[in-house]
Amino acid sequence: MFAALLLASAAAALVEHNVTMRSTAAILTYSPYNTTADQGWNETYTLASWGEYNTGALPDGDGAQVTSFAGATVSVSWVGTGAYFHGTGGAVAVTVDGKETYSGPMGVVGVSNLAYAAHNATLSVTGGSVSVTNVTLTTIIGGDGYVLERMG
Amino acid sequence: MSWRGWADTSAVDVDQDIVSLDDATNTNPALSVVGRWAESTTFCGSMENATWSSTSCERYSTLGTEQPGASLQMQVPANASIALMSGAVGSAHGAYSVILDPAPPHAPASQSFSAQRAWMASANLLFFASLDPAQRYTMRIQHKGSSDQVLEWGRARFIIAQG
Numbered sequence: 115m116f117a118a119l120l121l122a123s124a125a126a127a128l129v130e131h132n133v134t135m136r137s138t139a140a141i142l143t144y145s146p147y148n149t150t151a152d153q154g155w156n157e158t159y160t161l162a163s164w165g166e167y168n169t170g171a172l173p174d175g176d177g178a179q180v181t182s183f184a185g186a187t188v189s190v191s192w193v194g195t196g197a198y199f200h201g202t203g204g205a206v207a208v209t210v211d212g213k214e215t216y217s218g219p220m221g222v223v224g225v226s227n228l229a230y231a232a233h234n235a236t237l238s239v240t241g242g243s244v245s246v247t248n249v250t251l252t253t254i255i256g257g258d259g260y261v262l263e264r265m266g
Numbered sequence: 267m268s269w270r271g272w273a274d275t276s277a278v279d280v281d282q283d284i285v286s287l288d289d290a291t292n293t294n295p296a297l298s299v300v301g302r303w304a305e306s307t308t309f310c311g312s313m314e315n316a317t318w319s320s321t322s323c324e325r326y327s328t329l330g331t332e333q334p335g336a337s338l339q340m341q342v343p344a345n346a347s348i349a350l351m352s353g354a355v356g357s358a359h360g361a362y363s364v365i366l367d368p369a370p371p372h373a374p375a376s377q378s379f380s381a382q383r384a385w386m387a388s389a390n391l392l393f394f395a396s397l398d399p400a401q402r403y404t405m406r407i408q409h410k411g412s413s414d415q416v417l418e419w420g421r422a423r424f425i426i427a428q429g
């Protein structure tokens with residue numbers, strides 16, 4: 115009973131922290147990448163043009179990775195408790211640690227309440243044109259050590 | 267070394283500011299510098315841009331290198347739960363590694379990434395790690411690309427739980 119109370123206290127005291135990144139973050143892996151949208155992920159900005167790209171201008175507007183290539187994926191590996199892909203468009207599937215956790219329209223899709231551990235989350239395009247604008251990773255303040263300390 | 271931070275009863279962010287490298291010695295007391303790095307306060311859409319243009323450049327401070335193997339190492343502050351690094355990505359940017367010593371929970375000591383993206387863009391996330399706040403770490407970022415690619419590091423940020 116006392117041990118259970120300690121566990122409950124530790125669980126209630128855990129603080130989750132979210133880190134949201136742009137779709138161009140280097141820790142995200144896109145495949146296929148840097149192609150036309152019908153062949154893989156294409157990096158776009160709402161106020162930038164191909165002409166500006168060729169003249170070396172910095173892109174204006176909001177960035178996104180866009181594709182209509184079925185089977186295109188974006189993945190992230192992290193230590194934490196949750197991950198969400200943000201975007202719009204067609205149909206996607208989300209796989210976490212090899213298991214499908216979501217299948218349906220693109221939006222804010224992902225998973226939460228995972229055990230604090232190493233995970234991999236992959237979003238796959240299954241139909242239509244999909245745009246990814248941001249990714250949010252969740253982990254806990256304190257990590258394993260914080261939990262163990264409260265249990266001790 | 268100067269730290270910017272603010273007191274809070276919960277988690278705080280501590281940014282490690284970019285501090286200039288001494289031109290003569292290429293050193294900085296806050297960073298362990300290996301190889302040749304250059305400080306820049308402007309970021310442009312092309313590595314070939316020689317002059318400032320409001321459409322092609324923006325104000326953004328980085329330490330950059332084109333030397334394979336060059337690295338920057340810093341001490342992670344005490345009680346840090348999360349380590350983040352940001353910098354530039356783009357068509358001229360290449361592979362890099364981030365090494366934490368000791369290895370963080372549930373992750374290897376060294377992780378590799380690529381900063382190559384179609385468009386040049388500043389302030390993108392280069393690294394994310396969950397840390398054991400009871401452990402002290404050193405964190406090092408190293409250029410692993412070719413000599414015609416660049417690594418541009420902007421800043422490190424550490425999430426520290428208080429109380």
